[in-house]
Amino acid sequence: MSLTPGSSAGYLVNHLARLFAAALQDRIKPLGLSTGVFPIMLHLWQKDGLTQSDLVTLVGIEQATMANTLARMERDGLILRRPDPDDGRSKRIFLTEVGRAKQTGAMAAANAANADIMAALTTGEREQMMQLLRKAIEGKAGQGRQSQVHAE
Amino acid sequence: MSLTPGSSAGYLVNHLARLFAAALQDRIKPLGLSTGVFPIMLHLWQKDGLTQSDLVTLVGIEQATMANTLARMERDGLILRRPDPDDGRSKRIFLTEVGRAKQTGAMAAANAANADIMAALTTGEREQMMQLLRKAIEGKAGQGRQSQVHAE
DNA sequence: GCTTTATCCATAGTATGCTATGTATTTTCC
DNA sequence: GGAAAATACATAGCATACTATGGATAAAGC
Numbered sequence: 001m002s003l004t005p006g007s008s009a010g011y012l013v014n015h016l017a018r019l020f021a022a023a024l025q026d027r028i029k030p031l032g033l034s035t036g037v038f039p040i041m042l043h044l045w046q047k048d049g050l051t052q053s054d055l056v057t058l059v060g061i062e063q064a065t066m067a068n069t070l071a072r073m074e075r076d077g078l079i080l081r082r083p084d085p086d087d088g089r090s091k092r093i094f095l096t097e098v099g100r101a102k103q104t105g106a107m108a109a110a111n112a113a114n115a116d117i118m119a120a121l122t123t124g125e126r127e128q129m130m131q132l133l134r135k136a137i138e139g140k141a142g143q144g145r146q147s148q149v150h151a152e
Numbered sequence: 153m154s155l156t157p158g159s160s161a162g163y164l165v166n167h168l169a170r171l172f173a174a175a176l177q178d179r180i181k182p183l184g185l186s187t188g189v190f191p192i193m194l195h196l197w198q199k200d201g202l203t204q205s206d207l208v209t210l211v212g213i214e215q216a217t218m219a220n221t222l223a224r225m226e227r228d229g230l231i232l233r234r235p236d237p238d239d240g241r242s243k244r245i246f247l248t249e250v251g252r253a254k255q256t257g258a259m260a261a262a263n264a265a266n267a268d269i270m271a272a273l274t275t276g277e278r279e280q281m282m283q284l285l286r287k288a289i290e291g292k293a294g295q296g297r298q299s300q301v302h303a304e
Numbered sequence: 305g306c307t308t309t310a311t312c313c314a315t316a317g318t319a320t321g322c323t324a325t326g327t328a329t330t331t332t333c334c
Numbered sequence: 335g336g337a338a339a340a341t342a343c344a345t346a347g348c349a350t351a352c353t354a355t356g357g358a359t360a361a362a363g364c
Contacts, residue, residue, distance in 0.1 A: 005194050005210075009266045009278070010172040012285035014191075015212055017169035018351080019289065020162040025352085036320050039163055046156070053342060060167055065321055067344055072319080089329045089342040114161045120291025125284055126161070132273060132281045133164040137171065139272020170321075177322085188350050205312060217351055219314055224349080241312040241359045 016117070023116050027109035031102055036069050037078065038110070044079070044095050045103045051090045073099075168269070175268050179261035183254055188221050189230065190262070196231070196247050197255045203242045225251075 005011045021035045028038060043050070043058050050058075056066045070093065073079045078099035084090035118126045158164070173187045180190060195202070195210050202210075208218045222245065225231045230251035236242035270278045 004198070005191060006286065007282070008194075008262060009270055009282055009285070010169075010176055010262065011191055011194070012282060012289065013165060013169045013172050016285055016289050017162075017165045018212070020165050022352085024162055034319070039166075042156070042160075042163070051342080060170070061320090062322060063343075064323080064345080067342095069320075071344090084342095087330075087342080091343075110160060110162065117288060117291075118161055120287050121284060125287070128280065129284045129288070130159070130161055130164060132277055132284070133161070133168055134158065135272050135277070136269060136281070137164065137168050139269075174322085186349070203312080213350090214352060215313075216315080216353080219312095221350075223314090236312095239312080239360075243313075 020113065020117050023113040024110060027113050028106055031105050031109065032076070033078075033102060033106055037073050038106070040066075040069060040073065041078070041095075041099065041102070041106065044093065044099070045107075048079075048095045049092050051084065051092060053090075055093065078102075172265065172269050175265040176262060179265050180258055183257050183261065184228070185230075185254060185258055189225050190258070192218075192221060192225065193230070193247075193251065193254070193258065196245065196251070197259075200231075200247045201244050203236065203244060205242075207245065230254075 024038065025035050028034065033041065039059050040055055043055060052066055052070060053063070055070075056063050059066070061069075070079065070081065074081055077096055080094045080096055081091040082094060084092050118129070121129065176190065177187050180186065185193065191211050192207060195207060204218055204222060205215070207222075208215050211218070213221075222231065222233065226233055229248055232246045232248055233243040234246060236244050270281070273281065
């Protein structure tokens with residue numbers, strides 16, 4: 001069974017992910033955001049006051065990675081971490097005004113990056129690709145442990 | 153224009169790439185390989201004696217990343233770097249016997265990882281996904297500078 | 305030939321991901 | 335109520351990616 005780089009789905013997905021990251025970074029760096037914080041901000045713009053473990057579940061990165069990234073985000077003034085009054089182990093993550101203000105520009109930047117990378121595909125192909133990606137991800141994510149996101 | 157995490161192609165590709173990397177790592181770590189060296193090994197198994205800059209072109213990572221990864225690979229006994237007799241700036245990268253011996257097991261592991269991640273898709277969907285990935289990558293890669301790979 | 309430019313590689317510094325582990329707090333169960 | 339287990343977060347150490355920069359060598363242009 002041969003395995004050339006171009007015939008490996010993993011290789012291709014990895015390659016495209018790096019092209020995506022570069023396209024996104026080019027556009028959000030001027031806004032003071034980076035690729036690692038972006039998915040976290042996306043969730044916080046929808047709803048903040050979540051715990052770290054909520055975000056771990058939503059974003060799909062490891063807890064230690066989340067803790068590190070949140071520390072950088074706090075250092076950079078994007079978020080605040082306040083102790084949860086009901087659970088001494090938890091902290092609730094809130095956007096600062098600075099963090100909240102970046103939403104509009106950042107979303108436009110992300111849409112532009114997505115469009116840029118998908119430019120070679122037709123509209124139908126783009127929709128197809130997204131569906132296949134979601135299907136593959138859910139096929140794997142469903143195997144892991146899932147947990148509830150805190151209500152406020 | 154709204155942008156939820158699940159509707160962003162970049163977000164999805166990044167997520168799937170991490171699932172792929174985890175699936176591959178699980179299987180090649182016992183063989184003494186890692187995800188970063190894997191794409192490089194794939195090319196070297198096809199043909200070694202390439203220069204660092206050849207590999208940069210083929211793999212699509214930055215030159216500095218390649219230099220670092222090759223240093224780890226040399227440290228770990230996978231490759232040797234010999235000076236190019238015709239060009240004092242270049243070094244030629246050769247597999248060690250140890251590196252060469254890992255090919256069969258590693259390829260089987262990669263095929264298993266690919267199959268695992270794509271398990272949720274039908275055969276037709278898999279082929280479709282690969283085609284779309286290649287199309288998107290080539291659409292971007294074509295914009296960059298390209299160079300020739302050294303003949304021997 | 306000699307200067308200028310280009311190319312090849314290495315290093316420094318940082319971000320983003322991982323595993324492994326530790327600490328503090330809460331929950332469970334007797 | 336108190337020990338054991340589970341949960342939430344942090345830290346250490348490493349791999350893998352990036353940008354920015356520097357040094358050595360080669361190629362081009364005069």
